[in-house]
Amino acid sequence: MWTALLSKELRECGIFAGLALLAQMQLLGSGMDLPLIPLVSTGRGTEIPLLAKRAFDVMSDREIVFITIAIISAIVIGLNQTLMESWRQTSLFLLHRPMPRSQIFLGKLAAGGLILLVTSALPLLIYCLWAATPGTHASPFFWSMTEPWWRSVVVAFACYLGAFLTGIRPANWIGSRTWPLFAVVTMGLGLKLFPIWTPMVYVSSIALIASLVISILGTARLREYP
Amino acid sequence: MSDETLPDAIIIEHLSKSYGPKWVVRDLNLKVPTGCVYGFLGRNGAGKSTTIKMLTGMTPPDAGQVRLLGDDISTISPKTRSRIAYMAEGHPLYSWMTIGQIVQFTQAFYEHWDHKLVDQVLDHFELSKKQKCGRLSRGQQAQVSLALAMAPDPELLILDDPTLGLDTVVRREFLEALIQLIQSRGRTIFFSSHVLGDVERVATRIGVMVDGVLRVDCPTETFRESVRKIVVGFDCEPPDFPGCEGLVTWRKVGTELELVIVNWGPAQQAIVESLEPRWTDVVDMNLEDAFIEYTRGSKRSLPIFHRENSRVDRAAV
Numbered sequence: 342m343w344t345a346l347l348s349k350e351l352r353e354c355g356i357f358a359g360l361a362l363l364a365q366m367q368l369l370g371s372g373m374d375l376p377l378i379p380l381v382s383t384g385r386g387t388e389i390p391l392l393a394k395r396a397f398d399v400m401s402d403r404e405i406v407f408i409t410i411a412i413i414s415a416i417v418i419g420l421n422q423t424l425m426e427s428w429r430q431t432s433l434f435l436l437h438r439p440m441p442r443s444q445i446f447l448g449k450l451a452a453g454g455l456i457l458l459v460t461s462a463l464p465l466l467i468y469c470l471w472a473a474t475p476g477t478h479a480s481p482f483f484w485s486m487t488e489p490w491w492r493s494v495v496v497a498f499a500c501y502l503g504a505f506l507t508g509i510r511p512a513n514w515i516g517s518r519t520w521p522l523f524a525v526v527t528m529g530l531g532l533k534l535f536p537i538w539t540p541m542v543y544v545s546s547i548a549l550i551a552s553l554v555i556s557i558l559g560t561a562r563l564r565e566y567p
Numbered sequence: 568m569s570d571e572t573l574p575d576a577i578i579i580e581h582l583s584k585s586y587g588p589k590w591v592v593r594d595l596n597l598k599v600p601t602g603c604v605y606g607f608l609g610r611n612g613a614g615k616s617t618t619i620k621m622l623t624g625m626t627p628p629d630a631g632q633v634r635l636l637g638d639d640i641s642t643i644s645p646k647t648r649s650r651i652a653y654m655a656e657g658h659p660l661y662s663w664m665t666i667g668q669i670v671q672f673t674q675a676f677y678e679h680w681d682h683k684l685v686d687q688v689l690d691h692f693e694l695s696k697k698q699k700c701g702r703l704s705r706g707q708q709a710q711v712s713l714a715l716a717m718a719p720d721p722e723l724l725i726l727d728d729p730t731l732g733l734d735t736v737v738r739r740e741f742l743e744a745l746i747q748l749i750q751s752r753g754r755t756i757f758f759s760s761h762v763l764g765d766v767e768r769v770a771t772r773i774g775v776m777v778d779g780v781l782r783v784d785c786p787t788e789t790f791r792e793s794v795r796k797i798v799v800g801f802d803c804e805p806p807d808f809p810g811c812e813g814l815v816t817w818r819k820v821g822t823e824l825e826l827v828i829v830n831w832g833p834a835q836q837a838i839v840e841s842l843e844p845r846w847t848d849v850v851d852m853n854l855e856d857a858f859i860e861y862t863r864g865s866k867r868s869l870p871i872f873h874r875e876n877s878r879v880d881r882a883a884v
Contacts, residue, residue: 352663430657436625438648565626566625
């Protein structure tokens, strides 16, 4: 049943996942001088992979676009997974299946997480491996340079959970419904902008994600399905 | 149909739900015996769908308890849920899936799945597994939902207005298939409907909700035979009716007085005769007429049909 649930979720988010993957491939591909669409690529130029151009910049331009795509796609996928079920009333069909409600929602979250891994983490991994490969560019590389980028993936995942919670919350849109999403985006970006992630920041990020998952499962258990 | 030795399939105790100050369902108590086909009736906004959603765990109640096949709905195990089929109003299906895909998807959740039955039902309704759910008519969606509901061989079926929006022919076909499946396997069915003819054809017992309160819970025949329309003729304008036990409503129509009375008997007859009419006619009603007359009466003073012996009481709401 897990396979069936995951396949359904992946299929339903396929279009958004595909678009996000293409956007990240274009962005990171042009960082490797291998863009998907060369016409709209400015190329790598003198950019040092994974580093900002100026010493005091928090993020490079490429990283800003990367995190923007990651967060937008995460929000779209989180809302799509929840609102579509609600609008089509298929939640009544799905939630009557003989599977605990918490597991159904964990299945949905697992599918969303998997999509984010494929659309953000996988292109980033390829980009990092390219940057780590000797002879690909004439600039220094240390794996520690990739850490801020991985933080972006963590922040995107938190935004996904915030969007998911917003999608299932029984509240008015013009009211408190979008609060989790706004709160998580603000907190996530706040954490992301910490210049160095101390263990405390890591713990805070994990606590944010855990509290969102608990809120989602609690809301899913107690809410009314239309 | 029902077996007295078996436990009740549905037990509802003091179930209540309100939205703001309005009680949608109020102190609902109901037991549906195993093997019974229970028609759940009420006008729009009477609380039928909310009750069904509380029954299936889709809406948490404010108070009260629901037990399906012995399990409390708030902690129902997946194993018990697999013995219960639920067809939601409007038959929601994933529009992007083909019939074959939705069968495969649903099947993955069940240990027991009757492939032969699914194929038979789809074949009976001339549905191809390659058809997309999003392109099916409402009637065809209902037919697919029926196939999906029956395939795990459920002991209890909960159907929320299954024939809503279907044309007469499709509705008849759907009901015939449903009756056939019920008769062959002796299942408990709890269904709501607006189409009284359907209920009359299928249900052995009915419940009528009026403004969130269960006013009737008795065998279908008992309800139909108990609600009578009495037409009383006069030479001139009829007098006001003084009231009697079991009175649902009364109105003047020209020189006639029309009364709707539950359990028409000598006591009520004596009151009518005291008005010295020229003639009195007792009209039998079908379920639809009985339901309409019963539910359009003054709601606060409707006589109640009790489960045990169908006696009539004044409601004190």
